[in-house]
Amino acid sequence: MKLSKEKTTIGFVGIGVMGKSMAGHLLGTGYPLHIYTRTKKSADDLVAAGAVWAESVKALAEKCDVVFTMLGFPPDVEAVYFGEQGLLMNMKPGTYVVDMSTSRPDLAMKIFEAATSRKVHALDAPVSGGDIGARDARLSIMVGGDQETFDTVLPLFQLMGTNIVLQGSAGSGQHTKMCNQIAIAAGMMGVCEAFAYAEKAGLDPKNVLKSIESGAAGSWSLSNLVPRIIAGDFAPGFYVKHFIKDMAIAIEAADSMGLDVPGLKLAKSLYVKLAEAGGEDYGTQALYKLYSSK
Amino acid sequence: MKLSKEKTTIGFVGIGVMGKSMAGHLLGTGYPLHIYTRTKKSADDLVAAGAVWAESVKALAEKCDVVFTMLGFPPDVEAVYFGEQGLLMNMKPGTYVVDMSTSRPDLAMKIFEAATSRKVHALDAPVSGGDIGARDARLSIMVGGDQETFDTVLPLFQLMGTNIVLQGSAGSGQHTKMCNQIAIAAGMMGVCEAFAYAEKAGLDPKNVLKSIESGAAGSWSLSNLVPRIIAGDFAPGFYVKHFIKDMAIAIEAADSMGLDVPGLKLAKSLYVKLAEAGGEDYGTQALYKLYSSK
Numbered sequence: 001m002k003l004s005k006e007k008t009t010i011g012f013v014g015i016g017v018m019g020k021s022m023a024g025h026l027l028g029t030g031y032p033l034h035i036y037t038r039t040k041k042s043a044d045d046l047v048a049a050g051a052v053w054a055e056s057v058k059a060l061a062e063k064c065d066v067v068f069t070m071l072g073f074p075p076d077v078e079a080v081y082f083g084e085q086g087l088l089m090n091m092k093p094g095t096y097v098v099d100m101s102t103s104r105p106d107l108a109m110k111i112f113e114a115a116t117s118r119k120v121h122a123l124d125a126p127v128s129g130g131d132i133g134a135r136d137a138r139l140s141i142m143v144g145g146d147q148e149t150f151d152t153v154l155p156l157f158q159l160m161g162t163n164i165v166l167q168g169s170a171g172s173g174q175h176t177k178m179c180n181q182i183a184i185a186a187g188m189m190g191v192c193e194a195f196a197y198a199e200k201a202g203l204d205p206k207n208v209l210k211s212i213e214s215g216a217a218g219s220w221s222l223s224n225l226v227p228r229i230i231a232g233d234f235a236p237g238f239y240v241k242h243f244i245k246d247m248a249i250a251i252e253a254a255d256s257m258g259l260d261v262p263g264l265k266l267a268k269s270l271y272v273k274l275a276e277a278g279g280e281d282y283g284t285q286a287l288y289k290l291y292s293s294k
Numbered sequence: 295m296k297l298s299k300e301k302t303t304i305g306f307v308g309i310g311v312m313g314k315s316m317a318g319h320l321l322g323t324g325y326p327l328h329i330y331t332r333t334k335k336s337a338d339d340l341v342a343a344g345a346v347w348a349e350s351v352k353a354l355a356e357k358c359d360v361v362f363t364m365l366g367f368p369p370d371v372e373a374v375y376f377g378e379q380g381l382l383m384n385m386k387p388g389t390y391v392v393d394m395s396t397s398r399p400d401l402a403m404k405i406f407e408a409a410t411s412r413k414v415h416a417l418d419a420p421v422s423g424g425d426i427g428a429r430d431a432r433l434s435i436m437v438g439g440d441q442e443t444f445d446t447v448l449p450l451f452q453l454m455g456t457n458i459v460l461q462g463s464a465g466s467g468q469h470t471k472m473c474n475q476i477a478i479a480a481g482m483m484g485v486c487e488a489f490a491y492a493e494k495a496g497l498d499p500k501n502v503l504k505s506i507e508s509g510a511a512g513s514w515s516l517s518n519l520v521p522r523i524i525a526g527d528f529a530p531g532f533y534v535k536h537f538i539k540d541m542a543i544a545i546e547a548a549d550s551m552g553l554d555v556p557g558l559k560l561a562k563s564l565y566v567k568l569a570e571a572g573g574e575d576y577g578t579q580a581l582y583k584l585y586s587s588k
Contacts, residue, residue, distance in 0.1 A: 168496065178495075183488035190477045197548055198469070215457075262560055291553065
């Protein structure tokens with residue numbers, strides 16, 4: 001099925017740092033856009049730019065043909081999708097719901113089943129690329145669901161991202177995002193331990209970076225986060241508290257599949273220690289603080 | 295000081311996979327090249343190409359002005375450098391020794407001190423880039439020692455590598471290589487856990503790679519070793535047994551500096567488990583075998 005610009009009304013729930021950029025890309029492309037978020041003030045800019053404010057999830061659901069959600073934590077996703085006031089009870093048959101939050105794979109499957117029973121099409125479609133990827137519409141979008149639904153929503157995904165892959169049935173998008181977070185988690189330990197070692201050994205971290213970043217030790221984290229560590233910049237690109245949420249989901253999912261992930265578990269325990277020491281609102285590069293004597 | 299092509303004889307000790315390529319780049323550039331390695335047969339190709347076979351380390355030391363060593367383990371380095379038959383006792387004053395093996399930082403300092411007391415110039419200069427980097431003369435060379443010695447040897451380094459950085463005083467090259475290995479170690483856990491998770495979740499690993507390799511989870515290991523894992527190719531680019539050696543050196547050095555490196559320790563324990571199960575001659579990507587049910 002092809003979405004018609006004249007007849008398709010889009011909704012977006014969850015106007016945070018990421019959601020604001022993503023919803024912004026859906027504006028002014030010919031589709032009417034309705035938005036809702038917990039803190040109305042966060043939506044002011046988008047409303048000024050032409051988005052229509054909805055008074056509730058229910059009100060938004062009743063008006064929209066395709067609704068995207070970009071929320072913080074799985075309980076937020078559950079609250080928006082389920083219940084009498086939720087999306088699924090109030091979307092019309094034949095419409096689309098797309099959860100772009102990073103959330104539990106089993107919750108994505110539960111949403112898919114509940115949606116299907118109400119003849120609503122559902123995708124899970126978490127992203128990577130962070131605030132900059134969202135702003136530049138260069139997100140990687142990892143999708144779970146069926147091919148036909150994917151094909152229908154694809155033109156809208158293309159307004160927000162550049163690397164859009166259908167990974168498999170419902171939940172597969174979330175599972176893929178977990179793979180992404182698992183690779184990052186232990187990798188961040190390696191990066192922080194390497195540069196804490198450099199500090200202890202009296203090396204110049206900029207020179208170490210020059211020697212190692214283009215070789216087998218090279219990584220996005222090394223090239224993008226070590227310069228921030230060197231500069232003493234621990235501001236969030238990606239929040240420690242959100243990373244802990246993602247790692248908890250991944251560990252639970254791995255456990256349920258009978259897979260041990262000791263590296264991930266160790267990384268999570270270190271991030272929890274960092275959060276408990278007051279670091280939950282830092283960026284993930286602040287893991288370095290646990291190692292450094294500075 | 296500038297090395298003269300007419301008056302400078304070069305030596306190379308340790309003709310393994312890496313050493314053979316590296317010594318090969320020093321051949322035919324105008325400098326006479328003497329070589330020695332434990333297994334004479336390994337030197338046949340280089341001798342055929344014009345290198346001069348030396349009957350012992352001592353015989354080589356007596357003839358050469360600059361000697362490079364590329365050996366397996368720190369005890370090999372000690373055996374080549376020290377003792378009556380070793381390099382240091384038999385090099386002339388004013389000559390140069392350069393250890394390009396990955397070895398202990400404290401051993402590099404010990405060599406530097408012993409060399410200096412005999413008026414021999416010493417550098418530690420381990421490399422990264424693997425067999426391919428050695429073959430293509432595109433190694434990253436991480437150097438410890440003094441500036442003047444570095445400047446003198448630099449034109450020879452440039453025949454073997456492209457990213458050549460003086461990291462600081464004696465031992466700093468080895469310390470930098472340890473940073474490289476530390477970043478890789480925990481990173482490999484992350485990569486293997488991510489793709490073991492993908493396998494358990496029933497995802498297509500090629501699609502997962504497509505979704506995550508260009509983002510924040512991206513790394514050299516992800517892009518270069520996961521395709522080998524997917525293909526079931528566990529042949530060594532870099533041997534598990536050598537990686538364990540490096541991690542042991544790094545852990546010992548970190549301990550001696552009062553730095554805890556839990557990620558590195560966990561990674562080493564997993565690699566030791568892999569080696570004990572018969573995996574020591576695999577490539578480092580074989581860590582995946584510990585996680586995978588296949």
